[in-house]
Amino acid sequence: MTGLPILEISNLTKSYGAVKAVDDVSIHVERGEIAGLIGPNGSGKSTFFDCSTGLAKPDSGKVRLDGQDITGWTLNRIAREGRMLRSFQKTVVFKSLDVEENLIIAGQMFSFPWLFSTFGIGKLSRSRVSGLRERAQDLIRMAGLWDVRKQPAGNLSGGQQKLIQFASMLMPEPKLILLDEPMAGINPKIIERVVETILYANKSLGVSFLIIEHNIDVVTSICRRVIVLDQGRKLAEGLPQEIINDQRVREAYLGG
Ligand SMILES: Nc1ncnc2c1ncn2[C@@H]1O[C@H](COP(=O)(O)OP(=O)(O)O)[C@@H](O)[C@H]1O
Ligand SMILES: [Mg+2]
Structure with a gap:
């Protein structure tokens, strides 16, 4: 996992009225990696995806995909030319x-x-x-x-x-897939299948992933690195074990 990150997002900010849904967040996804994005409901995870994939326009910030500045590209262009796809909760x-x-x-x-x-x-x-x-x-x-x-x-x-x-x-x-809560509302047998399919896509097809997921067992078992959002801001970033032992993350998200 060397060289340029597949996705690099700098200082992304997006407000809806008085709500700062995403507040000056910078993250990257390394080429070939599966990264996790976690945080409480309303912490800005989906908005972060919307602004990264051209569905919503960020107020400020830069999005670089595979070394190219794609800030302001439409969802379709990002999908077709950039080969970055995203799923929705539905x-x-x-x-x-x-x-x-x-x-x-x-x-x-x-x-x-x-x-x-x-x-x-x-x-x-x-x-x-x-x-x-x-x-x-x-x-x-x-x-x-x-x-x-x-x-x-x-x-x-x-x-x-x-x-x-x-x-x-x-x-x-695709080069990179952003998944928004892929395990929500599905039974454990199917969760296992989705996990296997993600791992297959990553290892055999070379697809990188950024995954929003509340199932913390899934996150710690498949993500190499985890980023935590809280109230629109980046609270922490690190290896899964570091994240689940981080006191601030436990207080904000994991219930003490
Ligand atoms: N299209 C929108 N219009 C107005 N407010 C929005 C919109 N999308 C998100 N928000 C607000 O932004 C905040 C972050 O929401 P969201 O990104 O959906 O969080 P998460 O995915 O982490 O649950 C919330 O306060 C939400 O109500
Ligand atoms: Mg969401």
């Missing part, structure tokens, strides 16, 4: 399409957006589709969705839909 899948189609369409939208908007699925050359299908099938296997791959996504459980969404994000070969 799960979004195409409910009437089957699992495999969901993944192929995700790959297609990024590779050939004009084709998607003109023709929809199914009009790509056979070799293009078969490349996407192969990648989709690898990811479907990895996510434990092989047996349900021909079922409409809408028929599957919330946890399985989360896995579909996550596998879909891996289709366009």
Whole structure:
């Protein structure tokens, strides 16, 4: 893990009215790393993601992705050119399409957006589709969705839909993924699957991650480094063990 960080955010600030949602926060994600972003509800984690990924405009601060200044880029441009993707707390899948189609369409939208908007699925050359299908099938296997791959996504459980969404994000070969509470509201078996899929994406596909997560066991087991926000400010940053033993973090977040 040497060289330039994949993501470097300096002095990011964002207010909503009188609320300073994010207050002068600087963080980085090293290339190849899984980093965690934790903190109490309302501490500014999602706003930090919004401002980093072009969904909201920061009041001030700089965002550098893979050495390039992307401050002010739109969400779409950051996704397509920057290859930085983010998930939302709410799960979004195409409910009437089957699992495999969901993944192929995700790959297609990024590779050939004009084709998607003109023709929809199914009009790509056979070799293009078969490349996407192969990648989709690898990811479907990895996510434990092989047996349900021909079922409409809408028929599957919330946890399985989360896995579909996550596998879909891996289709366009992102460099960096920001996940907003990926484990919220899903059962322990699916949590294990999501963890395995994140680790696979990180180790085998070389994707770096910044993950907002309240499940502290997951954070300490997969994150190399953890950053803590409290009331919009960075409270602490360090190895997982240092963070859970940090008295300030315990008081602000971990309940004493
Ligand atoms: N779009 C918005 N409009 C107004 N206030 C917002 C908006 N987004 C977030 N906030 C406020 O900013 C603060 C941080 O919220 P958020 O980033 O969602 O925190 P977290 O994700 O850590 O729970 C909260 O006080 C929240 O009410
Ligand atoms: Mg949030």
